[in-house]
Amino acid sequence: MTRLESDRRHRIRFTLNGAAAHGEAEPRMLLTDFLRHQIGATGTHVGCEHGVCGACTVTVDGMIARACLTLAVQVDGSDIRTVEGLAPAPDRLGILQDAFKRHHALQCGFCTAGILMSLDHYLRERPRPTEDELRDMLSGHLCRCTGYTPIIRAALDAANLLATHHSAEKTDA
Amino acid sequence: MKPAPFDYVRAETLEEALAVLASEGSDAQIMAGGQSLMAMLNTRLAKPKVLVDIMRLKELDRIDATSAAVTVGAGVRQRSLLGWPPLAEKLNLVALALPWTGHAQTRSRGTICGSIAHADPSAEMPLALLALGGEVHLRSGRQRRKLAAEKFFTGMMSTARAADEMIEAVSFPTAGVARCAFREVARRHGDFAIVACAAVTSRQGVRFAVGGVADMAAVRDWPRLDGSALDDALNAFAHELDARDDVHATARYRRDLVRLIGRDLVREVLR
Numbered sequence: 001m002t003r004l005e006s007d008r009r010h011r012i013r014f015t016l017n018g019a020a021a022h023g024e025a026e027p028r029m030l031l032t033d034f035l036r037h038q039i040g041a042t043g044t045h046v047g048c049e050h051g052v053c054g055a056c057t058v059t060v061d062g063m064i065a066r067a068c069l070t071l072a073v074q075v076d077g078s079d080i081r082t083v084e085g086l087a088p089a090p091d092r093l094g095i096l097q098d099a100f101k102r103h104h105a106l107q108c109g110f111c112t113a114g115i116l117m118s119l120d121h122y123l124r125e126r127p128r129p130t131e132d133e134l135r136d137m138l139s140g141h142l143c144r145c146t147g148y149t150p151i152i153r154a155a156l157d158a159a160n161l162l163a164t165h166h167s168a169e170k171t172d173a
Numbered sequence: 174m175k176p177a178p179f180d181y182v183r184a185e186t187l188e189e190a191l192a193v194l195a196s197e198g199s200d201a202q203i204m205a206g207g208q209s210l211m212a213m214l215n216t217r218l219a220k221p222k223v224l225v226d227i228m229r230l231k232e233l234d235r236i237d238a239t240s241a242a243v244t245v246g247a248g249v250r251q252r253s254l255l256g257w258p259p260l261a262e263k264l265n266l267v268a269l270a271l272p273w274t275g276h277a278q279t280r281s282r283g284t285i286c287g288s289i290a291h292a293d294p295s296a297e298m299p300l301a302l303l304a305l306g307g308e309v310h311l312r313s314g315r316q317r318r319k320l321a322a323e324k325f326f327t328g329m330m331s332t333a334r335a336a337d338e339m340i341e342a343v344s345f346p347t348a349g350v351a352r353c354a355f356r357e358v359a360r361r362h363g364d365f366a367i368v369a370c371a372a373v374t375s376r377q378g379v380r381f382a383v384g385g386v387a388d389m390a391a392v393r394d395w396p397r398l399d400g401s402a403l404d405d406a407l408n409a410f411a412h413e414l415d416a417r418d419d420v421h422a423t424a425r426y427r428r429d430l431v432r433l434i435g436r437d438l439v440r441e442v443l444r
Binding site: 006046065070073 | 174176177178179180181182183184185186189193207208211212214215216222224226228252272275276277278282301361362363406415
């Protein structure tokens with residue numbers, strides 16, 4: 001049994017977007033605050049802090065998760081992916097990100113980090129989603145700028161491009 | 174919106190978790206997927222001194238099916254049960270209701286037993302457990318006991334669980350349910366239900382359960398009813414539920430939904 005005391009900071013080792021990372025956290029520290037303030041990874045946004053808005057969505061060991069409903073101490077030894085890991089290079093957007101740009105799927109951008117993480121995870125599991133399935137999945141996110149329709153368009157476009165991209169990769173191999 | 178301080182215990186065995194509950198009592202709180210509890214901690218509606226994380230206990234992450242019931246362990250996430258291949262065949266009501274529990278992004282972490290432990294009056298899993306006449310398997314260092322769902326839920330977010338007990342599993346009966354139906358009305362799919370209803374066929378006729386209206390889900394058993402007899406039964410039930418106005422809906426709207434959805438669902442299962 002491991003008991004971490006409330007008034008101490010504890011060492012947390014984890015993998016962040018493929019690279020080893022570590023920091024210190026009290027048991028009550030949320031994964032959102034840990035990523036932003038201890039690690040300096042501010043791509044994950046903090047909105048409602050009770051799991052409703054979806055802005056802080058990340059993946060933990062491959063599971064899609066609200067970082068605001070996760071404690072930093074829970075992810076010791078885990079593999080975390082955040083929006084910072086989506087672009088293939090610092091000066092290049094990923095296919096999904098580029099589709100968001102083309103379709104004006106963001107305006108203020110506050111919700112975007114979480115939505116990109118959900119879509120990136122979802123399209124890997126379900127490469128050919130219907131619009132209804134996408135809308136159902138996006139019910140876990142609040143966007144107050146776009147009315148969601150441009151997000152759906154971007155997601156469908158990205159799904160098509162990713163499918164072509166994957167089949168091209170297979171042909172190359 | 175930050176939790177008050179607590180010690181964090183990562184249990185490696187069930188006995189360790191039970192020992193913490195035995196020594197700390199109501200100051201300790203079990204956490205499984207945390208999808209209800211973390212929101213309570215963040216808003217400081219819950220301020221445990223010790224949080225006991227049970228998600229590394231492999232023995233709790235199991236679904237056992239017999240001819241009579243499906244038993245879901247405390248470590249089984251909602252997404253895992255939704256992806257369990259026999260779910261629709263064995264537990265159709267849960268297959269219908271579970272997609273309404275939270276969102277894909279919370280079902281990936283949240284557990285079935287956690288939702289039942291939380292006992293939110295509008296939650297789908299307590300409603301399904303009650304409608305099917307399921308049982309909650311409680312365990313402490315001193316005893317194991319099983320409580321029928323109707324005895325387990327005692328009010329708004331309150332249950333008959335003792336301070337030193339944890340839910341080890343819940344079991345949903347599968348025998349004797351020929352047909353079932355579920356419908357929910359919420360502001361946004363995945364939000365808390367304004368009204369959620371379930372109907373199942375029973376030995377005497379039909380069992381109808383309503384969540385989201387009173388301080389806990391409520392259930393009625395009726396013989397085969399139709400026409401004005403069904404309308405009268407639903408009307409009486411809707412009034413007995415003590416519906417209240419809130420920011421999402423008026424009491425009258427809730428009663429209307431119970432009558433309208435109830436008529437459809439009861440007819441659907443008795444067809």
